[in-house]
Amino acid sequence: MIKSYIWSSFTRVFHIILVISVGLVFILAEFDKLLSWHAAIGFTIGLLFVYRILWGFMDVKYSKFKDFNFNLHDLQEYIFNVFTDKKKYVGHNPASSWAIVAMIALGLGSVFTGIVVYGTQEGMGILSFLNISLFKDMDFFEDVHELFANSFMAVIFIHIAGVLLDRVLHSSKAIESMIGGYKESDATSLKLTFFQRVFGVVWIGTSIFFFLYLLANPSNLLIADANTPVDYKKEHTLFFNECKSCHTLYPPYLLPKQSWVKMMDNLENHFGDDASLEASDKEFIKYYLVQNAAENSTKESAFKILKSIKDEEIIAITKTPYWKRRHSEIDKSIFTSKEIAAASNCKACHQNIEQGLLNDKDIKIPEIAKG
Numbered sequence: 001m002i003k004s005y006i007w008s009s010f011t012r013v014f015h016i017i018l019v020i021s022v023g024l025v026f027i028l029a030e031f032d033k034l035l036s037w038h039a040a041i042g043f044t045i046g047l048l049f050v051y052r053i054l055w056g057f058m059d060v061k062y063s064k065f066k067d068f069n070f071n072l073h074d075l076q077e078y079i080f081n082v083f084t085d086k087k088k089y090v091g092h093n094p095a096s097s098w099a100i101v102a103m104i105a106l107g108l109g110s111v112f113t114g115i116v117v118y119g120t121q122e123g124m125g126i127l128s129f130l131n132i133s134l135f136k137d138m139d140f141f142e143d144v145h146e147l148f149a150n151s152f153m154a155v156i157f158i159h160i161a162g163v164l165l166d167r168v169l170h171s172s173k174a175i176e177s178m179i180g181g182y183k184e185s186d187a188t189s190l191k192l193t194f195f196q197r198v199f200g201v202v203w204i205g206t207s208i209f210f211f212l213y214l215l216a217n218p219s220n221l222l223i224a225d226a227n228t229p230v231d232y233k234k235e236h237t238l239f240f241n242e243c244k245s246c247h248t249l250y251p252p253y254l255l256p257k258q259s260w261v262k263m264m265d266n267l268e269n270h271f272g273d274d275a276s277l278e279a280s281d282k283e284f285i286k287y288y289l290v291q292n293a294a295e296n297s298t299k300e301s302a303f304k305i306l307k308s309i310k311d312e313e314i315i316a317i318t319k320t321p322y323w324k325r326r327h328s329e330i331d332k333s334i335f336t337s338k339e340i341a342a343a344s345n346c347k348a349c350h351q352n353i354e355q356g357l358l359n360d361k362d363i364k365i366p367e368i369a370k371g
């Protein structure tokens, strides 16, 4: 049989890059410390898809949306006849036509909602200005982002299952054609115009460049961390001097108002120590702590700590369910090691906590403490 050229090299390279990036973005979602990588790959997937949409409106045989088969009747027939002798399609069959459009829509949806979560919850990236109290309890955005991402993954699995089934049942050569570009058929071969070739080079070239640029410039607008360090000494000298003398200076946003009030009204008996102050100084610090307590903060950890406390009268950060959950995987012996001494010694692992920063990327368990 004769062979026809069906998939251009740009389509195929795009496909391979997409497979790798989507795989990576899902794996990286599990590692908080690599959040900026997750974001950089997410942006790249978004860009790749935008180009793919434009490509679909160009007159590229088999790849243009006009050559897709969206006929529902054909789709039904295709699915019902999967196990028997089904009609052969040179370009996209009805199932893959729908799958591709669904993947583009869900993929772009995941990217947009990801940008929103990154901005509202983490105070990072291009939407970091949305890290305001209005959106701080927006677990909702995260749920929507996960819904998009998981649906995207589900369609990918269906797509892969379909391709494998087609191979087993009909010894289809779809996989080979996505690598080599050719299919056994006497259909018209694809031929790209000069402009389409230039577009293809720009598509792949700028996407790779964009990704490398994001990685090499962590402070660029799209993924930058907009959480700025707080100079507590300047903001409240008395708080800084008094509350840093015995331990880490805990940022006020790590406890709710009522915890600070309860703690400050009982400084004589402060975790077994006497930390008492003159009444006016005490009130002065208490006021500052309450003003900046978890309820009034847009930090992700503030919101999560607050949400985890169920009207218990907790006054230690390390006693909050959220803190316990986030540190449950750390071996007890690390906390009691000579270098750290106590769980309350946050700054041993969170280097910038005394500047009010608790970002995932700054977490570091000292090597020596690991024994």
Ligand code: HEC
Residues within 6 Å of the ligand: 242, 243, 244, 245, 246, 247, 250, 270, 271, 273, 274, 275, 285, 315, 316, 317, 318, 319, 342, 343, 344, 345
């Ligand atoms: C005289 C020493 C001393 C001073 C001054 C002091 N503390 Fe403490 N603080 C302690 C001790 C001791 C603990 C218990 C640490 C532990 O459990 O490992 C503690 C624990 C805490 C905790 C709980 C940490 C945890 O385990 O989550 C908070 C919050 C806290 N202090 C806030 C303050 C604030 C706010 C001030 C300033 C008004 C202050 N402390 C001043 C000695 C002090």
Ligand code: HEC
Residues within 6 Å of the ligand: 032, 254, 300, 301, 317, 318, 323, 326, 327, 330, 334, 335, 340, 342, 343, 344, 345, 346, 347, 348, 349, 350, 358, 359, 360, 363, 364, 365
């Ligand atoms: C022995 C090192 C260590 C100490 C001490 C420690 N942490 Fe952590 N902390 C970690 C690690 C590791 C993680 C990340 C766990 C994970 O990946 O889920 C973490 C996570 C967190 C998070 C979640 C970060 C986020 O983005 O929401 C918060 C908040 C936090 N720690 C606060 C504290 C506070 C407050 C203290 C002191 C009272 C403290 N930690 C003491 C190691 C430590």
